[in-house]
Amino acid sequence: MAPTDQPANLTEAAVIRSDHKMSDFWRRLALAGLAILLSLLFGAVAIFVSGKNPVLAYWSLLKGAFGSVDSIAFALNKSTPYILTGVGVALCFRARVINIGGEGQIAVGGIAASWVALNASDLPGFCLIPLAILAGSVAGAAWAAIPAAMRLTRGVHEVLGTLLLNFVGLLMVSEVLHGPMGEVGAGFPQSPLFPEQAWLPALVPGTDLHIGIILAVLAVFACHFAFWRTPFGFRLRLVGSSEAAAAYAGVTFARTVAGVMLLAGALAGVAGAIEVLGVHYRLIQGFSVGFGFNAVAIALLASLNPIAVLPAGLFFGFLEAGALAMQREIGVPSSLVYVIQGLTMVFVLCAIGISWRQQRI
């Protein structure tokens, strides 16, 4: 190796490096901004075609998302389950485990938390709430353990396992509501109202904002730390980048996959518990519908970066809150709301997709 080729090599490395770290972040941000702009533009066309005024519609969307303390509280509550479930999904995807079972895991977590809230109602709140949330996380993890075991022992792909168990989880909510946990004579499949000490305390008195968002933020930071700074995260990154390299490094594939599935299941289970304890104060049919798949979208929106799930989840929560207001006030059909949400996702994902290949692992 001739000493003369050293300077050339070093400059090259330096260029790649600075490109890698600095400009990449801003480029991604600019692309994301462009994507949101484009989706709003297309959405405006769709609103115009449906006979409404796009400017008014977007004004009400903005007001619905940020217009008042109540609307912000509503949006934050909406974001909470997205963030919790999304960060778990992001970790799974990082290890190349395609877990799309968030919906079922939320459902089962909700059932378990409800059962605790209804049956241990003589406990004081500071015991009852942690216990119910814990029950939710254990149930969610157990639900995720099934497809993990199917994958590791029988080779059933986790996409299939998690997807199918979603339906089972949803139907189980129906089942318990029509049976042991249903409210007699309610006319709608729902459980009796939880005792008040089981309700999640408000974060800002006088609003609906509950402490769930705090848990979600803590979970994101914990996952970020675990992913980048612990042996567990190192294993995930290894398994995700190359199974051969993981085996060479002495990492057990099965243990790693099982670990991340259980973690994601537990996080989704907590999301389920928070939904029933903090929003509905009871178990109701279909409370988890759509959360699981939105969580996948959010994880992808965050480039599978645990910390980025926070803004991605908030973006989704606020967008949804605003869109609902738009529907309520301007009468934009609800299907159009989903169209705008979908467009935003498509554009943002396209923008991110461009820079994905250079992503750090």
Added chain:
Amino acid sequence: MSHAEVGSLARLEMRGIKKHYGAIQANDGIDLTVMAGRIVGLLGENGSGKSTLMKVLFGMVKPDSGTILFKGQELCNHTPRDAINAGIGMIHQHFMLVDAMTVLENVMLGWKRTGLRVQRNQIAQEIRQTSATYGLDLEPKAVVGDLPFGHRQRVEIVKALLRGADLLILDEPTSNLSPPEINSLLDVLRRIAKQGRGVIFITHKLGEVFDLCEEVVVLRDGKVAGKSLIAGATRRELAHMMVGRDVSSGLERTDRKAGPEVLVVRQLTLRDSSGRERLRDINFSLREGEILAVAGVDGNGQTDLVDTLAGLKIPSAGAVTMDGREITRATVANRLRSGLGYIPVDRATTSLVPGMTIGENIGLRDFDHPPYRRGICLDRRVFREQARAKIARFGILARDPDTPVQTLSGGNQQKVVLAREIGREPRVLIAFQATWGLDPGATRFVIDQVIATRNRGGAVLYISSELDEVLMVGDRVGVMSNGRLLGVVPRDEVDLGQIGLMMAGGCDDLATPSTN
């Protein structure tokens, strides 16, 4: 030997084929003549230019210069499709078949004659006929995935024959076949030649050449090292043509007396999921301060041997002991802790994670232990410090420990691997094709590091398909052939002819029924 008088009958005449890749002259003026009804063996080591020559012929690679005449017509700037239309059939080492489809469907796939309206029955009938003529024993309705390996190869042969191949090229066709399958393949090829078609049989196994071919062309370093009619050739002669070189090391190595045995391997056997033996009764020992270098053509069980020793595959029988402790079934982590270093061949997916930093790659196999691990956390400072020390010690050209490994050159990437595996001062080091894809400077660096490990008292198993390296590095030298480790001898007792014979499977009576 003059073929001038039969030149007019020649199916194929390649003249002065040259092709270079970068600084490497893969084909350096090769002539090759194949006559109708003849089976020509093309013999040579890895990298001797066999594959390049055939890719040129088949139109997959454009030669720098040279002419190709096939059935009197010049092939020039042709594509594989043109080659097929002209009547050249190529059976690749890795089959181009769709496992989930039937034999019939595979034959029809991508064939113009099939047309828009698929003539299933007619083609099925033709497959049956061809199959009967050549003794292929193929049922058109069988699903390819259910067929044994030998039969899948026959599907490729039928494909080529039905497309009207007058010249059949087979690239290492026996490398994945069992002995009985090899025998029936040779029978099939004899019948094909009898019908007046030409066959080029690419191999590195001498036994098969003597069994099947009428003439043989030996390639070495991109040139024709010799050609001969089989009738007038001896094995030793051909082996020497194929390997022919001096054992000039040009390497300074101190004599060192080997110490006590460190790694002992006894009767190691490995079967794959289909029950075929990948490793057969391997016995050897490594002593302190000694390098056992193993030569051999790729695919003779080297990968299985190193993976089994490194703990990535579990042997079916036999025992491995290290410092008297049995590690036959020990985990990778346990082996690491007892001081077993391993340099795998594949940098891109095994020994390195290209997207991770130098620091993370240095700690790749030790991250779960102190100093890298502190409590439940990884100590990033330690990763950086270790990397900084290794960058300095091994002269890795990189600005800092946070540089992603994928931005380094191949030589510097391999230095990262060496820094990790040799840096831990292993009791036993397994180096598998450690110089693969490196330029001469980096190759030399790797070899120097391996020898330094041996001088420090490490026991080294050095496996390479580069015979020069094996002869340069080894204190003792052996050959892997067909899943067995053969003829381990001290370096001053090395007999090149013998090594050539072993590499060419000439000593393996199981794989090749010998006639000479």
